[in-house]
Amino acid sequence: MKRARFTEEQIIAVWREHEAGAKTADLARKHGVSEATLYNWKARYGGMDVSEAKRLKQLEDENAKLKKLLAEQMLDVAALRELLAKKW
Numbered sequence: 001m002k003r004a005r006f007t008e009e010q011i012i013a014v015w016r017e018h019e020a021g022a023k024t025a026d027l028a029r030k031h032g033v034s035e036a037t038l039y040n041w042k043a044r045y046g047g048m049d050v051s052e053a054k055r056l057k058q059l060e061d062e063n064a065k066l067k068k069l070l071a072e073q074m075l076d077v078a079a080l081r082e083l084l085a086k087k088w
Contacts (some may be wrong), residue, residue, distance in 0.1 A: 006031075008053035011041050018042075 006014075018027055018038070046054055069085045 006033075008045065008057060009050050011045050012048060012053060014038070015042060015045060051063055 014027060014031055015038075018024065025037050025039055028038055042068070
């Protein structure tokens with residue numbers, strides 16, 4: 001997985017600059033990202049506080065972990081079903 005260059009705090013700080021009146025093109029140049037990245041950040045983190053962004057990250061990590069566990073369980077069940085189908 002690609003490592004993020006910016007933390008949630010930094011992303012929210014960039015958007016606070018934008019809300020203060022800085023232009024998107026200037027922010028993109030200043031922070032070394034594209035304007036599209038800034039708009040993606042706005043869609044994801046717009047209107048959030050740092051604590052909310054951290055909570056969102058925790059929930060996403062937990063969700064990914066649970067999805068992985070579910071996929072592993074489904075593989076185990078499928079393998080057991082195949083094994084039982086062959087015996088009968």
